[in-house]
Amino acid sequence: xxxxxxxxxxxxxxxxxxxxxxxxxxxxxxxxxxxxxxxxxxxxxxxxxxxxxxxxxxxxxxxxxxxxxxxxxxxxxxxxxxxxxxxxxxxxxxxxxxxxxxxxxxxxxxxxxxxxxxxxxxxxxxxxxxxxxxxxxxxxxxxxxxxxxxxxxxxxxxxxxxxxxxxxxxxxxxxxxxxxxxxxxxxxxxxxxxxxxxxxxxxxxxxxxxxxxxxxxxxxxxxxxxxxxxxxxxxxxxxxxxxxxxxxxxxxxxxxxxxxxxxxxxxxxxxxxxxxxxxxxxxxxxxxxxxxxxxxxxxxxxxxxxxxxxxxxxxxxxxxxxxxxxxxxxxxxxxxxxxxxxxxxxxxxxxxxxxxxxxxxxxxxxxx
Numbered sequence: 001x002x003x004x005x006x007x008x009x010x011x012x013x014x015x016x017x018x019x020x021x022x023x024x025x026x027x028x029x030x031x032x033x034x035x036x037x038x039x040x041x042x043x044x045x046x047x048x049x050x051x052x053x054x055x056x057x058x059x060x061x062x063x064x065x066x067x068x069x070x071x072x073x074x075x076x077x078x079x080x081x082x083x084x085x086x087x088x089x090x091x092x093x094x095x096x097x098x099x100x101x102x103x104x105x106x107x108x109x110x111x112x113x114x115x116x117x118x119x120x121x122x123x124x125x126x127x128x129x130x131x132x133x134x135x136x137x138x139x140x141x142x143x144x145x146x147x148x149x150x151x152x153x154x155x156x157x158x159x160x161x162x163x164x165x166x167x168x169x170x171x172x173x174x175x176x177x178x179x180x181x182x183x184x185x186x187x188x189x190x191x192x193x194x195x196x197x198x199x200x201x202x203x204x205x206x207x208x209x210x211x212x213x214x215x216x217x218x219x220x221x222x223x224x225x226x227x228x229x230x231x232x233x234x235x236x237x238x239x240x241x242x243x244x245x246x247x248x249x250x251x252x253x254x255x256x257x258x259x260x261x262x263x264x265x266x267x268x269x270x271x272x273x274x275x276x277x278x279x280x281x282x283x284x285x286x287x288x289x290x291x292x293x294x295x296x297x298x299x300x301x302x303x304x305x306x307x308x309x310x311x312x313x314x315x316x317x318x319x320x321x322x323x324x325x326x327x328x329x330x331x332x333x334x335x336x337x338x339x340x341x342x343x344x345x346x347x348x349x350x351x352x353x354x355x356x357x358x359x360x361x362x363x364x365x366x367x368x
Contacts, residue, residue, distance in 0.1 A: 004126055005126050005128060007128075008031065009122075009128070009175060010034050010036055010118055010129070011023045011026065011035050011130070011132070012114060012130070013036060013065040013068065014037065014061060015037065016061070017198060018133030018134075020065075020068040020197045021181075022133040024193050025189070026177055033074045034074065034076075035077070038081045038113075038114065039062065040081055040085040040208065041085055041207070064196055071196070077121075089109050089112070089113065090105075097247075098272075099272055100248075100270035100272040102345070102347055104346070108165070111165030111167070115174075133177070134159045135152035135157040135158055135178050136150070137176055144299070146299065148299050149298055149356070149357040153179065154182040161312055161350050164298060171298070187199070229248060230275055231244060232277065233276050234277045235277070236261055236280065241261060242259045247277070250267050252270070253266055264282065265279045265280060266281075286340065286341050287339055288335060289336055289367045290313070290333075290340075290349055291331065291364050292334065293331050293362055294362045295360065296330075296361070304326075305325070306325050308353075310352045310353075311336070311349055313340060313348075322336045323335050332351075332361060335367075347362075349362075
């Protein structure tokens, strides 16, 4: 590893306006900026509409990132992460749906691939820091002797939910230039610099499923792998009321694909062992708490006894008051003050104290 330069930073450039402005702001602050764009998948591997490019990871996005780098006058490199992405993210995505769970690949990608690659490239060029365009803030807290992540000032764009897996080591080298900016301010800065991405639309779908049809994606992947998905029973009030097309094509809270039953009904439970989909009314989706595993703590080293928190169970979820108790090294029990709707195994449960990220984990089960 080369000696570290405190004014040198490697920036993840996705080809969107946020990462573009992150690079521009770091230049303003006197950093030597190097742009990195990661190729995460091969279109041949993921299928779908080849004419509809992924806004954040496709060829067009790579070209946009390079265009921005040229405008800013910084070096830019594309690194191929498709093999490890397929192994760690795509395969996990497929396996989780087979288990009746609903994964969040972006969260997993951040700490398993994106930051690992950024740190590796930073080490190679002697850069002390790495940066991304996330709307979040990071700082060192002397009293806690820890690096803390707090929400960005733009509550509508806050992205701390996806960052709970980051370690203290990588946080010590991470900069979030957009943490103190709103989205509208970011676009204004991009326009001031004459960046191509200033008016680019945001991406909300899963990066490797550009048509946003995860069922299509799963069906194609099962066919490639010669995996047969069995139909099974749909159960309402302990009675068989229909047939489902396969466990992987259902998620908690889903309304479509379960038939009409004299009123609004939803998927309320998935039994992979017996190949059964349970459906019920809206009130059947509400539960008192959850158990999360693979927990990583950010704001604290661990939790002793019970701790008052707010928790989110999905990205756009409203934080809900709760109590958390640590059950083991990487497992917690979260009990909400009021029952929470559609707690979904496979998604992330993320804990906060005011605006500070306490930590997070993968929802394993619900409790009543």
